[in-house]
Amino acid sequence: MTTLTLDTTQLSQILTVAWGATDILRKYYRSDVAEQQEQDKDGPVTAADLACNHYILEELQKTYKAPEFGYLSEETYSKGETFPQPYVWIIDPLDGTRDFLDKTGEYAIHIALTQAGRPILAVVAVPEAEKIYYAVKDRGTYVETRDRQPTRIKVSQRQSISDLYLVVSRTHRDDRFQKLIDQLPFKGRNYVGSVGKKIATVLEQASDVYISLSGKSAPKDWDFAAPELILTEAGGKITYFDGSPLIYNKGDVNQWGGIMASNGPCHQELCSQAIALLEVIDAG
Structure with missing residues (x-):
């Protein structure tokens, strides 16, 4: 089995792949090709999405090969598929496809490496901000701009x-979720597109909380x-409402239920309030 150290050289190579993917999406975003889309049961799939996915897989697989590494990508995943490899890459080449097509600029690229169902490396690129946020387990979170100079970043207190x-x-937002957030006494709300971009606003201290509540569908790995x-490496927390951790590559890529992501200090209180409020909402 390959010894995975995630040293400076490896991390730099992975970030180079992320910048390459960023350039691909930015090019498509500014061209008419971005408007070419194929509608499937889960939403639009753009030419940009597929091109970016191909590039990321091709570049990572040059270094991170089978049998040690598996690849769980939104564009290549088959229902019920699990990966037995010690390390599994989980990739969303275009998080926020609708935002990409609607030209809000609030789309992102997600690249994560997991071990035993938990992330040990993560990259979230926000192409229109020309920023890449990245973290390695137990080493903190950093943001990198085009000058390739990293700056450590932390959530608000x-x-x-x-x-x-x-x-x-x-x-x-369905009615159940709307009722939940309407009853939580936040100071204000920020309206942002993709999940990656939302979490970026928490890292930038513009936001503090993101809540996911599955309805007829659920977010994916x-x-x-x-x-x-x-x-989490920037000091925040993310769990299910009951406090249990998210597990990835478990066969069902759906993350059903209520998920709380926060800056940390009020996390348990927020989870408890959400559970109590949903009991009342569901009772009628």
Whole structure:
């Protein structure tokens, strides 16, 4: 089995791949090709999405080969598929496809490396901001701009729910979720597109809380694996409402239930309030 050290050279190579993927999406974003889309049951798939996915897989697989490494990508995943390899890459080449097509600029790229179902390396690129957020387990979270100079980044230390800012999608909110967030006493809300971009606003201290509550569908492994680690390594927390951790590559890529991502100090209180409020909402 390959000894994975994730040293400076390896990390630099992975970030170079992320910058390459960023350039691909930015090129498509500014061209008419971005408007070419194929509608499937889960949403639009763009030419940019597929091109970026191909590039990331091709570049990573040059170094991180089978049998030690598996690849769970949104664009190549088959329902029920699990990867028995010691290390599994979880990739979303275009998080926020609708934001990409609608030209909000709030799309992202997620690349995570997991071991035993948990992330040990994460990269979230926000192409239109020309920023890449990255983390290695137990080494902190950093943000890198085009000059390739890293800066360590941490979440806010706001400690009262009434001082916190919720980041939420402009759309995709069913009645149950809307009732929940309406009853949590946040100071304000920020409306942002993709999950990666939402978590980036928490790292930048513009937001403090992101909540996911599955309804008829649920977020997938590739939505959370990379954002989770950049958040927790920056001092934040992310769990299910009951406090249990997210597990990836378990066969079902859906992350069903309620997920709380926060800057940390009020995390348990937020989870408890969410559970109590949902009991009342569901009772009628």
